[in-house]
Amino acid sequence: MSRIVRTATLLVVPTKEEIALCLTNELQNRSIEHVALSGGSLPSLLQMKPEWQWHIYLADERCVPSTRPDSNLGALFAANCLQHIPPDHIHGINEELLEDPHACAQDYQQLLQQHLFLQQRGLDLAVLGFGEDGHTCSLFPHHSLLHSPNHVAAILDSPKPPPHRITLTLKALAETQHVIFVGAGSAKAPVLRQVFEQQVQWEETDSESISVRRATVQMRDPAPFPCGAVTAQQSVTWIVDAEAAAQL
Numbered sequence: 129m130s131r132i133v134r135t136a137t138l139l140v141v142p143t144k145e146e147i148a149l150c151l152t153n154e155l156q157n158r159s160i161e162h163v164a165l166s167g168g169s170l171p172s173l174l175q176m177k178p179e180w181q182w183h184i185y186l187a188d189e190r191c192v193p194s195t196r197p198d199s200n201l202g203a204l205f206a207a208n209c210l211q212h213i214p215p216d217h218i219h220g221i222n223e224e225l226l227e228d229p230h231a232c233a234q235d236y237q238q239l240l241q242q243h244l245f246l247q248q249r250g251l252d253l254a255v256l257g258f259g260e261d262g263h264t265c266s267l268f269p270h271h272s273l274l275h276s277p278n279h280v281a282a283i284l285d286s287p288k289p290p291p292h293r294i295t296l297t298l299k300a301l302a303e304t305q306h307v308i309f310v311g312a313g314s315a316k317a318p319v320l321r322q323v324f325e326q327q328v329q330w331e332e333t334d335s336e337s338i339s340v341r342r343a344t345v346q347m348r349d350p351a352p353f354p355c356g357a358v359t360a361q362q363s364v365t366w367i368v369d370a371e372a373a374a375q376l
């Protein structure tokens with residue numbers, strides 16, 4: 129049986145502070161309209177430009193009101209990521225359905241369907257974090273949601289609180305044009321060591337505005353963690369700081 133070869137681009141910057149700059153450079157001049165963003169540390173690593181008038185969706189969301197600090201939409205607002213986005217381009221979950229995560233997930237899938245999937249297109253971009261246990265979005269290791277045939281699914285037993293959430297699935301990400309993972313800090317290093325195959329061969333880089341180490345990496349197969357199982361239509365890129373890359 130033929131094996132699916134999955135490669136990604138790895139970009140390593142010296143410190144956490146440079147991740148936002150590197151991410152901005154990566155996003156500059158790309159044709160992007162529909163974007164999913166996750167929560168966690170991502171909002172603090174993202175500097176949105178006023179000219180990016182994208183449609184914003186949530187890669188995952190906790191079933192809490194967006195006024196609460198643990199809401200991912202709330203965190204994106206609090207970090208000023210959405211200040212230039214027209215309100216009708218910001219697509220949060222239906223907060224009337226917070227008590228019923230399954231209905232909430234179904235409702236969000238319908239929203240995505242209206243905007244994208246009915247036109248037979250996926251998202252242009254998903255910018256995602258990854259956890260120390262290798263989860264991404266709210267897709268946790270060994271969880272049955274990893275095999276969901278839907279684009280959006282509900283989780284009622286998230287190991288990372290709060291337990292009730294909705295999430296894009298691996299299927300929805302696989303239909304996305306570009307996926308970019310971002311992460312910083314030594315706690316992420318063991319995950320990075322395990323998701324890539326063997327030794328990373330660093331490539332020569334032209335002088336850039338920031339110092340970036342670049343490599344084309346092959347993803348380990350089978351993937352040891354949900355974040356390593358993510359595929360996309362055109363590209364998967366990992367932007368991390370030197371601490372996260374220390375074990376490569």
Ligand SMILES: O=C(O)[C@H](O)[C@@H](O)[C@H](O)[C@H](O)COP(=O)(O)O
Pocket residue numbers: 166167168169170188189190200256257258259260263264265266288
């Ligand atoms: O709702 C969430 O918890 C996030 O969307 C989640 O998927 C996050 O991106 C990862 O847990 C990484 O979080 P950190 O970047 O904070 O480690």
